[in-house]
Amino acid sequence: MTDPAVALREILGPKGWLSGDDAEPFQRDWLDRYGLQPLGVARPASTAEMAAVVKACRQAGLAVVPQGGNTSLCGGAVAAQPNAVIVSLSRMTAIGEPDQESGSIAVDAGVVLAALHDALEPHGLMFPMHLGAEGSARIGGLIGTNAGGSQAFRYGMMQDLVLGLEVVMPDGAVWDGLRAVQKDNAGYQLRKLFCGSEGTLGIVARAILRLYPTPKQQASALLVMSDFAAAVSFGAFLRGEAGEFLTGLEFFSDVGLALALKHLPDLAYQLESRGDVYLLVELASGSTRVPLDDILASALEWGMEQRLVVDGALANSSAQRARFWRLREEQPEGQRLEGEQLKHDISVPPGAIARFIEAGAKICDNILPGVRINPFGHLGDGNIHYNLSPPEGRSDFNGKAGEFAEALAALATEMGGSFAAEHGLGRAKIAMADRNRAPIERDLMAQLKRAFDPQGTMNPGVLVRVRQ
Amino acid sequence: MTDPAVALREILGPKGWLSGDDAEPFQRDWLDRYGLQPLGVARPASTAEMAAVVKACRQAGLAVVPQGGNTSLCGGAVAAQPNAVIVSLSRMTAIGEPDQESGSIAVDAGVVLAALHDALEPHGLMFPMHLGAEGSARIGGLIGTNAGGSQAFRYGMMQDLVLGLEVVMPDGAVWDGLRAVQKDNAGYQLRKLFCGSEGTLGIVARAILRLYPTPKQQASALLVMSDFAAAVSFGAFLRGEAGEFLTGLEFFSDVGLALALKHLPDLAYQLESRGDVYLLVELASGSTRVPLDDILASALEWGMEQRLVVDGALANSSAQRARFWRLREEQPEGQRLEGEQLKHDISVPPGAIARFIEAGAKICDNILPGVRINPFGHLGDGNIHYNLSPPEGRSDFNGKAGEFAEALAALATEMGGSFAAEHGLGRAKIAMADRNRAPIERDLMAQLKRAFDPQGTMNPGVLVRVRQ
Structure with a gap:
């Protein structure tokens, strides 16, 4: 041989x-x-x-x-x-011509997300997915992990943006599902099944993705909220009053802001007051006739009258908008520079965010008194990146990492949410899934895996453990 | 026994x-x-x-x-x-309390779609799915067939609106996947897989669905377009200029209009001119500060300048809006009353609609000269209900039904679309799927079916044929 x-x-x-x-x-x-x-x-x-x-x-x-x-x-x-x-996938990076009238594009699976954004810009089109890793993450990986990011509540996750797929199956056969239509009910939705399958059922080679027109105007505001409950209420209000414009509804905490400001000296916070929680709101419109700034300003006014919003500023330039966004985007980096950390990728129903934050804080403080909790994420879909730093003066978690992870997973599960919101299971969370999900659910996944990959050679040990 | x-x-x-x-x-x-x-x-x-x-x-x-x-x-x-x-499912009709802040609701699978619409109305919330059968269709069936309808291009199909599911599996075990979050990447997306599985993998018993705030204003227009290419171009323009407001972009032809007017005497067409194709445009907004009528009027003006729009009227009352919609909604009824008919549920990339219409007409006229073609449907997602009536003076299709179906399926397939856009395969289209889709795709579906229903007792003979 x-x-x-x-x-x-x-x-x-x-x-x-x-x-x-x-x-x-x-x-x-x-x-x-x-x-x-x-x-x-x-x-x-x-x-x-x-x-x-x-x-x-x-x-x-x-x-x-x-x-x-x-x-x-x-x-x-x-x-x-x-x-x-x-x-x-690093050598499969071809980007097709966008189909303007259909709002779609064919791309190789190795295309880097930011490269796709750049390629679309001159066409007045956008692929509405934004996340921290967009400078490195490739389309095939984003499909494999069913990526979400900050605009998922508005435009959907990867599974909502994939129209067609070409996949190399575990035996080397190629499934050509490169159709370019949203409505294709000719059997099981294989294209959706591959989204989030983490490379365990096959390898995505090409994809046809859904595109949207680039908005013609944006309005952004950075807000200090009185507490998490206020952030949730204000988010619900915004969905009602300006839902079709909402493209960003990001939150972060003062713990995270303090860490970012401490470790990134060029970072600037320019509002007068500080608070427990901050909201970055972004509206966008394809129409130039929408008074977007006015709509956002009115919403802020309402929020202040209701004592939900403590302080806030509208971005008056794209530079200021970028400064607002950097405060949110540098949350992971600020915490990383502080030293050891624990990351938890939680989702709960958006209306339950404040309850999760409150209950989570009690649980964590019981496990390790003084542990610093830094939740940030996507208010619109309830996705909380619930990260921990050791208590002041400590450099580690006293061996409690597993205990935190399990307790927070159980809390999210109990609240109708997920302990693996947008990062997937990979190798890290298989045991957690086995504990927090019913045996029938894990068995169904094992059956699926066996059906598509009977020899178990495709990314074995990821997502679900299968006895061969 | x-x-x-x-x-x-x-x-x-x-x-x-x-x-x-x-x-x-x-x-x-x-x-x-x-x-x-x-x-x-x-x-x-x-x-x-x-x-x-x-x-x-x-x-x-x-x-x-x-x-x-x-x-x-x-x-x-x-x-x-x-x-x-x-x-x-007819006795499982409970509707839960909507979760306002999260935008979701738990319902039994037997809830009729129109009953859900009615139940949500007083809460200022909506479930954004509308289709002809909404007075009878039940949530479980809509999930099983992955229903689409007229707002799918904006809000998604059933698979995009389902957050959680409870499913009775073929052996009678219950999978409780009743989570209420969009972001749940803890393994394969079983909730999406059941959407469109046509009851062959299990029976949906309950669901948690995504809700949206009811818009506060609407603007509607009925337009006479110069031809299908003009309708496609104008649709693309609207997506760019008013994409976030677009909730309806329905088209129908003069063949269909004539049939509807002939058979439904209380139907009224009130524009001055007629044309080959009509567009029903609907915008909606959650904000009262958006000049929605102006935006629609400007778009019409642009369309007339570009000679895409021949004639048109904005609805100036909800009664007039209802009259516009009835012209579209009575398309199937008008044709049914004309006598024998053939229905084809096609989708192509939206930009290819005009090419499909043109090529389809040639094909059909070759098969049976004079056959009357009545395409109507959803411009935003390229879903064409491509229906036929016999040539004037004939009452049947001369035994050509299968020939029409196969030729149109092949054309849709060739253009990157689907011959089963939103109605599924059921029993009627299995052979068509076997002919128009690659063996590997049909085999993957058979493997899926075997994995979930090894004894083949769950809705056998639907969606895919499986040798036991």
């Missing part, structure tokens, strides 16, 4: 097959928690090459690990077994 | 089990094309009863056929084998 590495190099050519030191940059995950040395990294330049690689791996019984931009926070895109082959 | 009918009556009580003549109203499908006499009709009043019924049927080896409002146009909700048990 041929050495599989030799066979793969043959398929891919020297630029397409990396091993030894060349493979090293692909080995570890974003948070440096997972990743064994792979047999090598396959970098196919086409669907046909990708299919040949997968087929060869299947024949040799090698695990296949799809990798997009390698920004997974759950270890879903690196190897956990020896001799795995990482299939990197 | 107990007689299964006796066992089922025992589970359900006399109100919950109908047989003989009492079962007759449930036997045939909407178009009266499908439906054998069932063993009986089970009408469970709760998830537990539904689960007990399904379990008993499984044990007795009886086919289970879920039925919502029985409005399927593809024969998906009636029996095709002797001794099947129809499980009707």
Whole structure:
């Protein structure tokens, strides 16, 4: 039998097959928690090459690990077994011409999200997905993890934005589902099923995505809210009064603001007062005839009258808007620079955010008194990035990481929410899913996995554990 | 062994089990094309009863056929084998209290869509799905068929509006996925998979649905367009200029208008000119500060300058708005009253609608010269209800029904679209799917079916044929 590495190099050519030191940059995950040395990294330049690689791996019984931009926070895109082959999307980066009248575009799975944004800009079109990793994350990975981000409450998650897919199946066969229509009820919604399947059912090679016209005007405001309950009420009010314009409804806490200001000296906070919680509101419109600033100003006025809004400012320039957004966007970085941290990717029904914050604080303070809680995220869909830093004066969590994670997962579950809102399960959260979800749900997922990948070679050990 | 009918009556009580003549109203499908006499009709009043019924049927080896409002146009909700048990959702009609701050509601699967609309009205909330059958169609059936309707391009199809589900599995086990969050990436998106599975993987018992605030104002216009290409261009313009307000973008043809006016004497067409194609445009806003009428009037003006719009009128009252909508809504009825007809549920990329109409006309006229083509539907998502009436003076299609269906399906497929846009496959379109979709796609669906329903008792013969 041929050495599989030799066979793969043959398929891919020297630029397409990396091993030894060349493979090293692909080995570890974003948070440096997972990743064994792979047999090598396959970098196919086409669907046909990708299919040949997968087929060869299947024949040799090698695990296949799809990798997009390698920004997974759950270890879903690196190897956990020896001799795995990482299939990197990094050489499949073609962006098609957008179809203006249909509002869609065909792209290779290796396209970086920010590159897609840039490519669409001159056409007056946008792909409405924005998230912290957009400079690295690739479309295939975003589909595989069913990415959400800050505009998901308005435009949907990846599953809502995918019209068609081309997927290399675990045996190397290619499913061509590259249709360009929203309405296609000819059987099970395979295109949706692959969204969020974390590369365990196949590898997305190409996609047709839904596009929207770029808005012609925006209005942004940074608000100090009296508390989380006020933020929730104000969010509901905005949905009622300006719902069709809402493109951003981000919140962060004073804990996070303080950390960001402490560690990022060029960051500026320019409102007069501080509070427990801040809201970044953004409206956008495709019509120039909408008095967007007035609508936002009126909403603020109402919020102040109701004593929900303590202080606030409308952005009067795109520079000021960028400064507002940076306060929100630097939340993860400020906390990272503070030292050790624990991240939890929670969602609860939006109306329950304040209750979650209150109950979560009690739970966390019981586990480790003084632990600093830094929740930030997306008010519109109830997605809370519930991050912790050790108590002042401590540098660690006294071995309580697992206890925090489980208690918060149980609380989110109890409130009708999720402990894996938008980052997926990867390798990190399989046991948590097994504990927090009913056996029938996990069994259904195992059955699905077995149906699509009976030999279990496609990203094994991610999302669901399957006995072969 | 107990007689299964006796066992089922025992589970359900006399109100919950109908047989003989009492079962007759449930036997045939909407178009009266499908439906054998069932063993009986089970009408469970709760998830537990539904689960007990399904379990008993499984044990007795009886086919289970879920039925919502029985409005399927593809024969998906009636029996095709002797001794099947129809499980009707008609007694599970509870509507929960809407969660205002989260924008969601829990409902039983038997709730009629129009009843949900009515229940939400006093809360200032809406469930944004509208379709012809809303007075009969039930939520469970709408989920099972992944319904679309006239607002799908704006708010999504059923799969985009379902947050959580409770499903009775083919063995009678209950999957409780009643979570109330948009962002839940804890594994495969089972909730999305059940949308459009046509009752072949389980029966939806309850659902948590996404709600939106009711708009505070609307503006509607009926337009005569110069041709289909003009309608497509004008639709694209509206998406750019007023995209966030667009809640309706319906088209119909002069063939359909003539039939409706001929057969429905109380119908009134009040514009001065007629044309080949008409567009019904509707804008809505949650803000009272948006000059919605002005925005629509300006768009019309632009359309007239560009010679896309030939004539048009803005609705100046809700009565006039209703009259405009009736012209569109009576399209199916007008055609039905004309006599024999053929229905095709097509979607193509919205920008390709005019090309489809043109190419479709040539194809149809070749098959049966003079055949009358009556396309109407949803411009925003490219969904064309492409209906045919026999040539003037004929009362039938000369045995060409299959030829029309196959030729139009092939054309839609070739253009990147679907031959089963929003009505599903049911029993009617399985062979068509087998011909127009790649074997790998049909095989994946069969594998899915086998994984969830290994004994093949759940709505057998619908969506995909599986060799047991």
